[in-house]
Amino acid sequence: MAPRWKGKTAEEPMSVIVSKLQTSLIESNAQGLLSGCVVLLEALPEQTKLLYRACIGRPVITAENDKQWHQLSFEEALYLCSVLKCIKVAGENKCAKSDEELWHYMVAKRVGFPVMFKAYSHLRRKNWVVRAGSQYGVDFVAYRYHPAFVHSEYAVLALPDEDGDVENARLKVWSDYHCTLRLCGSVAKTLLVLHICRNGEDVVSLSSLEHYNVEERIVTRWNPEASRENQTMIVKK
Amino acid sequence: MAPRWKGKTAEEPMSVIVSKLQTSLIESNAQGLLSGCVVLLEALPEQTKLLYRACIGRPVITAENDKQWHQLSFEEALYLCSVLKCIKVAGENKCAKSDEELWHYMVAKRVGFPVMFKAYSHLRRKNWVVRAGSQYGVDFVAYRYHPAFVHSEYAVLALPDEDGDVENARLKVWSDYHCTLRLCGSVAKTLLVLHICRNGEDVVSLSSLEHYNVEERIVTRWNPEASRENQTMIVKK
Structure with a gap:
């Protein structure tokens, strides 16, 4: 996009x-x-x-x-x-x-700060502009340039891995997925889920964050109509 | 509303x-x-x-x-x-x-069926028309009359009480609240949360559902500007 x-x-x-x-x-x-x-x-x-x-x-x-x-x-x-x-x-x-x-x-x-900081710094290091996403019910929104020039492209959720604080995590039930995707769609953003994997490291120090992995996943709805074989055939003709 | x-x-x-x-x-x-x-x-x-x-x-x-x-x-x-x-x-x-x-x-x-059925029957007994809410990222939507006549008024989430399956419940984090409320607002629905309280009953039988309590809660954003004292004063004049 x-x-x-x-x-x-x-x-x-x-x-x-x-x-x-x-x-x-x-x-x-x-x-x-x-x-x-x-x-x-x-x-x-x-x-x-x-x-x-x-x-x-x-x-x-x-x-x-x-x-x-x-x-x-x-x-x-x-x-x-x-x-x-x-x-x-x-x-x-x-x-x-x-x-x-x-x-x-x-x-x-702040509860959950290590995960949020890892996600923030991960995106900032890649020169994304990162702002709070509470307006859209996500953790951050990411802009390619300054918000004066562009709309944000990504609605970002930073989720701890399985060993983490699963009880309070997002996207554990389908209705949450539906809700988040419908909202992202209506504001023309793509849902970017950053899975923060601790790799067994405890959150004892700032330096331990270096050993965390960040898995980036884009979540979109699959549209069966738009993915049918004959659709592709028509385009190819 | x-x-x-x-x-x-x-x-x-x-x-x-x-x-x-x-x-x-x-x-x-x-x-x-x-x-x-x-x-x-x-x-x-x-x-x-x-x-x-x-x-x-x-x-x-x-x-x-x-x-x-x-x-x-x-x-x-x-x-x-x-x-x-x-x-x-x-x-x-x-x-x-x-x-x-x-x-x-x-x-x-179906996982979570007792809670869903309790919520469905609770609303139906009150003569609300209840349909699936996945389009809006909620469990149900409730209409006052047939959907041919009216838009649905309520987006309904059915949540088990504290002793229940909290791990997979909705609205455990603020970003989920923000997401759900923003979406409900954009489709002109009010968020109705039905807290299903088991009162210590196990879900062993259909008859045990009778002892469940349903707490109805409407969730809306508080708008400080609309709640200021001088606003009330102006209206009163």
Whole structure:
């Protein structure tokens, strides 16, 4: 399926934009602040533009005119911190946390975070723009370019493998499949299921995530009418 | 929410139609045949009309012109058999099964059947027209009158209580809620969740179903904007 453009075309590849953001944040020694279930990041005007273009975080409206704060999700903050290595994140004591400390804080705060972070970072590493998918009843939506240019192509569900937390997983019953596929169809998205396989690793540390496998599966309805032999014959003639 | 009419209005209440069907089937000693996961029922022309008007079963196209066969779901067949007591159902040996024998056959054939049957019969007893809901990713859809007259008002999920088969239940995670509610909204249906509480009863017999409780819950999104105090004030002025 090709991206559905919104009438404008993107100028720069996402990898270039993210790379510029990374360089800029490293140069300014950017530091985020943990605040409940989000991370707040103060950004220079140039970084504000790059964060917008990379589609990471969302600006926070404050009384301070000269400073622009951004609210990052746990996935976004940990990705900037541990994968791009371009920010540090501090806790209540204003001291920067190590990647592992940050990881343990987030895992304790949010059920299922390891699976969500693995899925987020998996897609981001491939230069997909990843945003929250709750509007469509999925974990994420994935865009090929910035959402200003294209509609999201994929509705993404991140599911733990069999040994994981099956009790709370999605797509265990047919009615859930039907519901998700019908909704994806009505909003012109393809359902992408990321099966996160732990390979027997425990979720004890951030580094153990490296050993997780991600299986990508596209789920679509099979249309018997569209798959009949004589249909193919007609096309071939 | 009022029923959404399809331009025509229903003539007779559903209770009257079902009652006529019941009388007619009893008079003709109607007998269905178990066939895999459905029950086949041969009907007189008058019964064919009443089955259509009651929205029970669907006609089967056969080579026999003088006979009209109908395909009933397990829920429909057991409802006609054990609640309305107007048909008998025979197995492979052509002998009519008792209600309990039929029940055991159906429970063995379909996972989760007790919960589905309890939900189906609960709604049918209240004169709702109940059809399969897989098109909308739910267990049933419920119509106030025949689907020829109105659109279905409710998308119905039948869920076992906590002691039940939680592993395969719906609505265990937020993303499933979001997905189901978004879909229900887009097809103008209200989500009706029927929690089937076993009250400690085992599913050993059809008669044990009588002791099950059904809790009806409507699930809708709360819209903060529509619930603000000053909104009420404006309306009051």
